[in-house]
Amino acid sequence: MDVRPPAASIRTAVPVPLSFSDGFETTALAFTFDGLADGLEHLALGLGDRADPTQRAKDAASPPLIRVHSECLTGDVFGSQRCDCGPQLREGVQRLSETGGYLLYLRQEGRGIGLYAKLDAYVLQDSGLDTYQANVALGYEEDARDYGVAAQMLLALGVPRVALLTNNPDKAAQLASLGITVTSVVATGVHLSPANAHYLATKATHGSHTLDLPTTDGLRHQTPRESEAG
Template sequence: MSHATVRTRVTLPIRLGEVETVAEVVTFDGLADGLEHLAIVLGRPEEAPGGVPLVRLHSECLTGDVLGSRRCDCGPQLHEAVDRIEARGGYLLYLRQEGRGIGLYAKLDAYRLQEAGLDTYDANLALGYAADARDYTAAAQMLRALGVQRLALLTNNPDKAAQLAAHGLDVAERVPTAVHLTASNRRYLTAKADRGSHALELGA
């Protein structure tokens, strides 16, 4: 894996959900996929318990993050991540991987197939994409450029931890996110649990 370097650091006052704070936004040169991913520094990572910052890899979701779509749990997960990382100290990596890596238009095409009965994974496959096309090489590069070797990973998705570990990072702990279940996203979350092995307890 090639090395990435920090390109710029910008202070940004933000408000997301119930959290209002001043974050540092970091950009990078040399990322493997050439995309404009961001690291958002929250709280005081250098003072995180045990020196282990809390890290969230959050894949961009315009419909959930910006429009507040109830079809997924992305918006609530983003708000939760900012709140929890701010409290502990760490990094939110905002990754430009819309629709599990297939892009915004293709994701909306997949929504139409979901309305016809396919689940979120089969819809991607029916369009000729991987069920989950995300690659976290760039995320590992970003963390290394930030000086992070050991981390606590805020996720229910075992693939994120496995990919970071495969790139030589020490995932000391996998911290589960809350289950943001609604009537509108139950089918989506069920597919994530059953097909993507996400650690989700959805109940009856």
């Protein structure tokens, strides 16, 4: 049974010019919210035609492309190669700018365990545990993220139907259980490097992420240096 989350409302909408290190530039309409269930400062970025508030009426007729992106300070800001979060963020912003849609930036560092705990998990990963085992060894869930706030944000934006940009089936399942109709799932790219090969393979085999990876023999990875999920 679908359980809709409590209603949230738009607090602020302000244009923000974006510029990435590779030279890609665009403008987003940044939305803040009142009434989010966890009290954290999550953001929605309207991109492409959704960067224009007069175009939001289009959403009812044509489900926009949505990227639900969990915060990753190390990958998004500092360019860490232990994960694929930074490249996924960059990819999402460009694809949404081209098609029109919303990027929901959720403050759920380290699959919901927080920044310090994520770095503690790195230590365990460097000793041989995978990304899920490390979280459990620290006393956390394998993936502690709850997408209830994402559903609240979408409903506040007037977007009950979405095309979801993700390789993570849990995102689609949670949104559907919260009353959001996922009309289609659009795969993200595979951002593979020697430093994150074991991490991506673990997401595919253990987390059921739909990642088209080379065979194990083709992954020239380093020791398990892994991090949060995308």
